């Protein structure tokens with residue numbers, strides 16, 4: 001395995017990446033609104049952005065030289081799958097993404113983990129493998145991923161079993177620790193909601209942490225406060 005850390009990942013090391021995404025049909029799902037949120041994140045000191053779809057990547061590319069992780073979500077009827085086709089990955093690279101995020105779950109790839117290396121070769125970009133379990137992280141690392149993200153823990157049948165008694169509301173810091181212990185460059189992503197959770201991931205030795213909804217989803221943020229309002233608790 002030839003594994004050097006690509007420049008775009010060097011640039012993210014020790015940093016916070018802000019994921020700016022919105023579901024179709026929500027008021028935030030507008031390229032200019034996404035751009036405003038992303039630019040705000042950059043003003044706040046984000047070290048990079050994670051963006052869904054070539055339109056958003058293309059809109060933000062001239063705004064920053066910091067790394068952009070691009071992904072292309074496709075709904076498979078049950079959940080969003082992340083960049084399931086090589087053509088979608090190439091589209092993200094052409095739009096200006098520095099790193100391509102790919103769904104690297106057994107649920108999605110089955111035995112086709114070599115697709116990760118094909119995407120890296122076709123795009124000439126490092127691949128971030130979004131995994132849900134430790135085993136998937138190892139497979140992804142052995143098949144050409146440059147970094148592994150804990151993004152999909154809790155979103156596949158395999159990972160829901162593994163999380164078991166742990167709260168599905170919390171980030172999967174156990175998976176983070178396992179990947180780091182195996183010497184795999186790791187991005188902590190998925191359900192990081194508080195600064196202390198982010199600090200815990202850095203303490204565990206991750207390369208970077210990705211925070212999404214806690215910063216960029218006003219609907220989810222509002223809901224969390226509303227749930228604590230006395231009227232809702234009655």
Ligand SMILES: CC(=O)N[C@H](C=O)[C@@H](O)[C@H](O)[C@H](O)COP(=O)(O)O
Nearest residue numbers: 019080151155190191192211212213
């Ligand atoms: C599961 C899935 O499709 N995750 C997506 C991956 O890009 C995004 O919807 C998440 O917002 C992102 O991973 C950041 O996570 P959080 O928003 O929990 O901080």
